[in-house]
Amino acid sequence: MSANSINSISEFLLHAGTEYHVIDMGRRLTPTASQTFLDIENGSAYAPYPRQQHAWFGIVFWNKQASQSHYIWFIKLPLDEQGLVVAAARNHFLDIIVDALGQSIAQESEKAQTLPDNPYSFVPGQSQLAQFNAMVKNILGQPLSEHAQKVEAYIQAPQLVDWQQIPMQSVADFIHALASHSKSNNLLQAISDNQAIYADVFLNTLMEMSESITTPVELKNLMFEKLMCDDQVSVSALRGLSSDSFDQTLHDTLCELLHDERSQRVDILSVIAARHFSQMDNVLLSAFLEQVANVDNKEAHSGALFSGFFSDLVQIPQLRRQVLTLLHTNESSKVLSAAFAQLFAQARK
Known part of the structure; x- marks a missing residue:
């Protein structure tokens, strides 16, 4: 060849x-x-x-x-x-x-398996790799990791199982195979019943590993509940609620979140841009970019943060026209108009 x-x-x-x-x-x-x-x-x-x-x-x-x-x-x-x-x-x-x-x-x-060093290979992060492995096992019909049964046991009886003995990969395997599990309804009910006594690390991992699956209603409801608890935003719940299709409840929740000062964090904005672009109609897109502009001003990024998020979103095919249309509208807020003006000024340099 x-x-x-x-x-x-x-x-x-x-x-x-x-x-x-x-x-x-x-x-x-x-x-x-x-x-x-x-x-x-x-x-x-x-x-x-x-x-x-x-x-x-x-x-x-x-x-x-x-x-x-x-x-x-x-x-x-x-x-x-x-x-x-x-x-x-x-x-x-x-x-x-x-x-x-x-x-x-x-x-x-x-x-x-091991190609020579080249600029096109990359190493996924631990979370993404665990989800990839779980998805591949599910596609190929391969057996789950040896600790997957511990996940099931912990979900059903968290008082009797040491969650610290459960690897992230096993949680990913479990959640990706949950839809076809013969006891999926019982397990989902157990998650709803026992959520208050699960270790926070386990529950966060469970939600995070759900970001690339069609999330069952019971688990989705749990994540909505956890999203804004304890006066903080749960990034794990925000990731787990990711959907590749428009969801009105999710859209409305994100709009509410983006009008809350608690979302003025780069990590939260990054998850919304990366995982929730499918929810971005004109209302949510404007709210998102305005909050990015607020953080840019608050943390004195001199437009760099706003420019980065704008460049990221405009390259998504399904958002490109929306983003460019918003750029040229006269109906933006003062904060957003000022951010766009700064973006134009940087482009001319």
């Missing part, structure tokens, strides 16, 4: 005789169809969940004829100003993997 004989990462994997699954890891974990991934990497479709001017993917692949081993690549591909993958960068990555591997995937080489 030579670099000249293939034109995409997808084609490389197919030529190597592998089966594969792609998960978009940009803003939340989203399984991505092979054709969609091919369109994105070929620049014929926008990256739907860009982050930091890159498209982020986890690819798990295997060759049934060679072995039962599964390999994983975590790759990030730079995007141009329109949000399309930069073809030169994708081709450079292809050159790297072809030079390093040739046909070796079919030969069960460890090289398939």
Whole structure:
């Protein structure tokens, strides 16, 4: 196999005789169809969940004829100003993997798992990695981690199980498999009944690991309840409430939160931008950017914080027109108008 004989990462994997699954890891974990991934990497479709001017993917692949081993690549591909993958960068990555591997995937080489140092590979954080592993196990029908039963036992009888013996990966495995669990209704009822006596660390982990699944109503209600408790905002609950479709209750809750001084924190604003962009109609988008401007002024970032969030949101395909329209409207608040004026001034420099 030579670099000249293939034109995409997808084609490389197919030529190597592998089966594969792609998960978009940009803003939340989203399984991505092979054709969609091919369109994105070929620049014929926008990256739907860009982050930091890159498209982020986890690819798990295997060759049934060679072995039962599964390999994983975590790759990030730079995007141009329109949000399309930069073809030169994708081709450079292809050159790297072809030079390093040739046909070796079919030969069960460890090289398939460990690529040479390159600017396109990344290492997910602990939370994202745990969720990725759990999602892959669920997609492939693989067994859960050995400690997953401890999660179930702790949920049902927290007084009898040491939560400190439960790894994050086991919580992720449990929550991603909950929908198909034969006792899911009983377990969800137990979560509702026992929430007050769970360790805070466990409950926060449970909520955080839920951010990339279709959350059951019982668990979603718990997270709404925890979101604004103890006069602080629970970042774990905010992450867990993430949804890839519009939810009126969630939208209204976020609007309320963004009009509260408790949301004037960069970590909270970052989670809203990363996980809740699907809720951003004009009302919520304006409230969000105004709160960003408030924090920018409060912490004396001289427009840098506002510019960063604006640049992040404008690259999301489903928000781009909304963000640009808001930029040119005359109906913004004084705070937001001043932030836009500063943004224009910085652009002219």
